[in-house]
Amino acid sequence: MNNTRRNFLKFAGLTAAGLCVASAGSVIAAGTGSTIKDGEKALKAKRWGMVIDTKKAGTKEAIDALAKACHSVHNVPDIPGTQNVKWIWAVGFEEAFDQPNNYMDESLEKRQFAVLCNHCSSPSCVRVCPTKATYQRPDGIVAMDYHRCIGCRYCMAACPFGARSFNFMEPRLHLDLANLNKSFPTRMRGVVEKCNFCVDRLADGKIPACVEASQGALVFGDLSDPASEVRKVLREHYTIRRKPALGTEPGVYYII
Amino acid sequence: MLEKALKGSPKYYMWIGFLLLIILGASGVYLMQLMQGLTITGMSRDVSWGFYIAQFTYLVGLAASGVMIVLPYYFHHYKKFKDLVIFGEFMAIGAVVMCLGFIVVDIGQPQRMLNVLLYPTPNSILFWDMVVLNGYLILNVLVGWTCLEADRQHLPHPKWTKVLAYTSIIWAFSIHTVTAFLYQGLPGRHYWLTAILAARFLASAFCSGPAILVLVILLTEKVTTFKANVEGIATLAKIITYAMCVNVFFFLLEVFTAFYSNIPGHMHSLVYLFKGVHGHHELVPFMWTAAALGLGSLALLIPPKLRDNIKLLPWSLGILVIATWIDKGLGLLIGGFNPTPFETIAPYWPTGKELIISLMIYAIGALVVTVLFKIATEVKEETGASQKTAETAEAN
Ligand code: SF4
Ligand code: SF4
Ligand code: SF4
Numbered sequence: 001m002n003n004t005r006r007n008f009l010k011f012a013g014l015t016a017a018g019l020c021v022a023s024a025g026s027v028i029a030a031g032t033g034s035t036i037k038d039g040e041k042a043l044k045a046k047r048w049g050m051v052i053d054t055k056k057a058g059t060k061e062a063i064d065a066l067a068k069a070c071h072s073v074h075n076v077p078d079i080p081g082t083q084n085v086k087w088i089w090a091v092g093f094e095e096a097f098d099q100p101n102n103y104m105d106e107s108l109e110k111r112q113f114a115v116l117c118n119h120c121s122s123p124s125c126v127r128v129c130p131t132k133a134t135y136q137r138p139d140g141i142v143a144m145d146y147h148r149c150i151g152c153r154y155c156m157a158a159c160p161f162g163a164r165s166f167n168f169m170e171p172r173l174h175l176d177l178a179n180l181n182k183s184f185p186t187r188m189r190g191v192v193e194k195c196n197f198c199v200d201r202l203a204d205g206k207i208p209a210c211v212e213a214s215q216g217a218l219v220f221g222d223l224s225d226p227a228s229e230v231r232k233v234l235r236e237h238y239t240i241r242r243k244p245a246l247g248t249e250p251g252v253y254y255i256i
Numbered sequence: 257m258l259e260k261a262l263k264g265s266p267k268y269y270m271w272i273g274f275l276l277l278i279i280l281g282a283s284g285v286y287l288m289q290l291m292q293g294l295t296i297t298g299m300s301r302d303v304s305w306g307f308y309i310a311q312f313t314y315l316v317g318l319a320a321s322g323v324m325i326v327l328p329y330y331f332h333h334y335k336k337f338k339d340l341v342i343f344g345e346f347m348a349i350g351a352v353v354m355c356l357g358f359i360v361v362d363i364g365q366p367q368r369m370l371n372v373l374l375y376p377t378p379n380s381i382l383f384w385d386m387v388v389l390n391g392y393l394i395l396n397v398l399v400g401w402t403c404l405e406a407d408r409q410h411l412p413h414p415k416w417t418k419v420l421a422y423t424s425i426i427w428a429f430s431i432h433t434v435t436a437f438l439y440q441g442l443p444g445r446h447y448w449l450t451a452i453l454a455a456r457f458l459a460s461a462f463c464s465g466p467a468i469l470v471l472v473i474l475l476t477e478k479v480t481t482f483k484a485n486v487e488g489i490a491t492l493a494k495i496i497t498y499a500m501c502v503n504v505f506f507f508l509l510e511v512f513t514a515f516y517s518n519i520p521g522h523m524h525s526l527v528y529l530f531k532g533v534h535g536h537h538e539l540v541p542f543m544w545t546a547a548a549l550g551l552g553s554l555a556l557l558i559p560p561k562l563r564d565n566i567k568l569l570p571w572s573l574g575i576l577v578i579a580t581w582i583d584k585g586l587g588l589l590i591g592g593f594n595p596t597p598f599e600t601i602a603p604y605w606p607t608g609k610e611l612i613i614s615l616m617i618y619a620i621g622a623l624v625v626t627v628l629f630k631i632a633t634e635v636k637e638e639t640g641a642s643q644k645t646a647e648t649a650e651a652n
Contacts, residue, residue, distance in 0.1 A: 082300035082602065095598035124443050130382040131371040150371050151294075151364020154382050156304040160444025162597035166304055166364065169295035189293040190364025246443040 036143075041205030045222035047140040048119065048197055049251040050208075051233045056217035058111040063090035066114055069213035070195070075186045077167075077174035085165035087195040088116040088210055096254075098243050108256070114218075116210075117142060117163040117195040118242060118250030125155035125164065134192075140223075140251055141197045151190040160246050164194045223251065257405060260634045261627040267479070268630065275623045282616030285609050286361060294364060297610040302602035303593040305362070307610050311617070312358035314464075314585040316435045317457065319351035319392060321465020323428035324495050330421050336488040339642040340473070342407075345400035346628035347469050348428075352393040354621035361613055381437045388431045395424040400628075408635045432457050439592065447525035447592045450513075456506045457584075463499035464580035466492050467573040472625065474570055480633040483644040490564055493573075497557040500576060504550060507583075525591040528601060536601040539590060546582035549575040 038044075057063055067088050070076070077085055090112040094100050097113075119142045126136050133149035136142050156164045170189045180186065184200055187193055198208035211218040221230035230253075239253040264272075289296050299306040322344030328334035329341050360366050377383050399420045403413045436454035443449070470492055473484050514522035527533055529543045553576035557563050562572070596602050606614075636642055 082302065083295055084301055091598060095600065098599075128380050128382065128442070130377050130380040130386075131368075131375050132377050133371075148368070148371055148375065149365065150368045152362070152382060153304045153364070154380070154438075156301075157439075157445065157593075158442045160442075160597055162302065165301055167293070168297075168299070169293045188365075192364075243444065248443060 036199050036203045038203045039205060043202045043205055043207070045139050045228075046224035047121075047222060047251070048202075049140070049221065049223035049230050049253070050197075050211070051219045051230050051237075051239060051253045051255060052114055053217045053219075053233075053237075053255040054111055054113055055255065057114055057214055060090050060112050062214075062217070063088070063112055063114045066210040066213055066218070069209045072179070073181055073198075073201070073209040074184055074196075075171075075175055075180055076193075077171040079169070079171075079174045083166075083168040085167065085171065085193065087165075087193075088114055091115050096242060097240065098245070113254065114210075115161065115163070115242070116252065117159075117197070118161055118248070118252045119195075119197050120251065121249035122247060124158040124160065124246075124248055128154045128158040130154065137199070141199055143196055143199055144193060146185065146187050146191050146193065149191040151192065153192060155192055160243055160248065161250075164192050166190075166192050257401075257408065257631050257635065260631045264630065271626065272623070275619045275626070278619040279616055279623070282612045282619070285612045286616060289361070289609065289613060290366075294362075296607060298605050298607045300602055300604065302596040302600075303590065303604035305589055305593070306604055307589075307606035307614055308358045308362035310585045310589040311614055312355050312362070313435060313457075313588065314581060315351045315354045315358065315621075316389070316432055317461030317580075317584065318465045318468055319348045319355060319389075320428045320432040320458070320461045321351075321469060322348040322396070323425050324462055324466045324499075325469075325492065326421060326428075327425050328491070328495075330418070330425065334491070336485045336491060338485075339636060340484060340488050340492075342400055342404055342632045343473055343476075343629065344469060345396045345424075346632055347472065347625060348396045349393060349400065349628060350621045350625035351465075352389055352396070353624050354617050355389055356393075357617040357620055358614070361617065381434060381441065385431075385434050385438060388427065388434050392424065392427050392431050395420055395427060399424060404632060404635055407639055407641070410639070429458065432461050439588075444597060445592050446521040447588070450510065452506055452509060456503065456510075459499055459503035459506055460580050460584055463496045463503055464577055464584075466496050466499075467576050467580075470496070471570060471573055471577070472629070476629055476633060477644075480630075481637050481644050482633040483642055485642060486566075489566075489569075493557065493563050493569060496573070496576070497554070497563060500550070500554060500557065500580075503580070504554065524595050524599075528594050529587050529591045533595070534601050536594075536603055538603045538605065539587060542582050543587055546579045546587065550579035550583070553579060 057066065067086065067090075070088050071078070071086075074087060076087055079085055093104065093108055093111065093113065095113075096115055119140055121140065123134075123136060123142045125134050126142060129135075130152060131148050131150055133145045134142065134155050135145070151166065153166055156166060167187055167189050171187050175186065198206070198210075201208060206212070208218075208220055211220045219230050219233050221228040223230055225231065233255070234253060237255040239255050241250045241253055244250070285296075297306055297308075325337045325340050325344035329337040360369070363369065372383060372386055399417050402417050406413050406417075433454045436457040439445070439448035440450060440453040470489060473489070476482055477484060511526065514526055524533070528536065529539050530547075532538075532540050553572050556568065556572035557576070562568055590604050593604070594601050
């Protein structure tokens with residue numbers, strides 16, 4: 001029996017050694033990474049949300065301008081092909097909303113819709129993340145810790161809105177390094193990223209970059225405050241959300 | 257016992273050398289992936305999991321399959337499986353090692369993998385998958401190794417191994433259920449969002465897994481003095497047949513639900529896989545091949561005359577393995593991601609590099625299985641159990 005145990009231990013040791021090699025000399029990942037500190041003028045809310053007036057920002061050009069504002073502030077690389085990264089972009093009605101209509105009026109058929117992370121109230125991406133690298137803040141923003149993300153991409157499979165991008169390659173290869181925004185980090189290869197509702201700018205007292213660039217087409221504010229501008233706009237217009245049937249409770253509303 | 261793996265015939269050394277060569281060569285490509293990122297794969301923003309995770313899913317089935325031998329042996333005292341049990345357990349070890357390997361090569365930041373343990377997140381199914389897979393590995397190593405060592409010394413198996421063996425039987429169901437839960441709990445992925453997915457996973461595992469196991473055992477018989485109990489193999493073939501029938505039945509349930517309800521979301525993936533949409537037909541030939549081979553394997557397995565024909569059996573099992581592999585190792589993943597959340601089609605095909613890295617993991621698995629089977633067959637030879645010359649294996 002002794003012999004058994006000794007042999008087993010030998011074997012167990014070997015297995016353990018093998019596993020260590022398999023995990024490619026795993027190092028304990030350091031630190032919890034970037035938690036954004038609120039400044040003195042920080043904008044605060046109970047539940048941040050957004051309303052997009054698609055009549056005002058309804059063309060590819062208009063939405064590209066929003067994307068440009070966002071992507072330059074957040075150092076989002078411009079990668080050609082299907083392994084691209086994008087935080088906000090333009091799609092047609094049927095791509096954005098699960099309600100095909102065979103006889104839609106022409107203006108709607110041509111209209112483009114800005115899509116971005118919905119900062120859902122019951123986000124499936126947060127539910128599946130095995131490291132809490134994607135997490136929900138008390139103010140409703142679904143934020144990410146790029147230093148903790150292991151790049152398993154489970155959140156990408158879980159997000160029904162296609163809001164997430166993975167850094168398949170070194171993003172710096174596709175960034176204009178001379179014109180980086182120094183106050184926001186660039187990401188490393190192998191992590192997931194998406195729109196962060198500009199947590200970085202809110203902490204500095206600034207509204208989101210896309211909202212600022214939208215000339216009033218995008219409204220951002222506290223959904224829980226009946227007196228807020230978003231609530232005012234929501235009261236005055238008929239709005240819809242993307243795929244409400246899935247129960248994620250998106251925080252981005254569209255005026256059609 | 258490990259020393260048994262070090263002594264062998266020239267053929268054995270050549271095989272080991274061949275596997276090591278593959279692993280070494282392919283690890284160069286893996287190094288390239290580590291340096292350049294997953295961009296060397298065919299995956300994209302829309303199809304964010306690919307060949308690696310598909311192989312992982314398929315191999316979890318192989319890992320769970322040993323239970324089709326262990327369960328009848330322990331729960332029903334089916335003695336004909338006595339000498340097969342160890343192979344089921346060792347196969348499970350090889351399969352789990354490959355599963356873990358496919359996870360490691362798939363993630364973008366492998367050096368951070370321990371984050372899953374440092375920040376345990378019980379609401380993530382991936383966390384539980386890691387727990388059950390590693391647990392299953394440990395259970396099989398403990399039980400398999402200890403029992404084999406006891407056999408070698410003509411000692412009765414220690415009592416605790418029985419407790420662990422019972423645990424591992426339940427556990428085997430959990431690894432495949434939890435792996436199915438990875439998929440079936442995701443909103444908006446219609447092909448996966450179905451309560452029967454876990455059941456389908458189990459059915460497919462319980463036919464394809466033992467089929468691979470039987471094929472490997474038949475191969476083992478060719479190269480060693482080991483001779484499996486003929487009745488045992490026949491029983492296993494029967495189990496495989498039942499499981500495959502259930503597997504096909506479950507799939508047809510999906511087809512009925514999708515097409516009779518006529519709900520586009522439910523039909524889309526199936527239509528894309530079997531007919532093609534928006535001018536994309538990438539998987540159509542594969543899926544029909546799988547359908548034809550699946551039914552073909554049933555035609556060869558259901559009639560007892562054909563099933564019991566030991567010359568024909570490897571062929572029947574071979575086509576069954578191909579059919580289930582296309583279904584679960586290819587169709588399930590790509591069909592789940594297509595149509596995309598934008599109702600578009602994003603074709604995916606693994607790149608050569610992706611296939612080479614997958615080959616590396618398969619070679620590692622083959623190496624583990626070879627070494628473990630070598631040890632097991634040598635112990636059997638030493639103790640004279642299930643040998644070619646012997647008439648039948650002694651009952652207990
Ligand atoms: S849109 Fe997607 S990524 Fe954003 S919070 Fe909702 S589920 Fe998560
Ligand atoms: S890729 Fe990163 S953020 Fe997404 S689930 Fe994995 S660890 Fe979480
Ligand atoms: S809210 Fe901020 S991060 Fe999100 S799309 Fe707009 S600018 Fe980009």
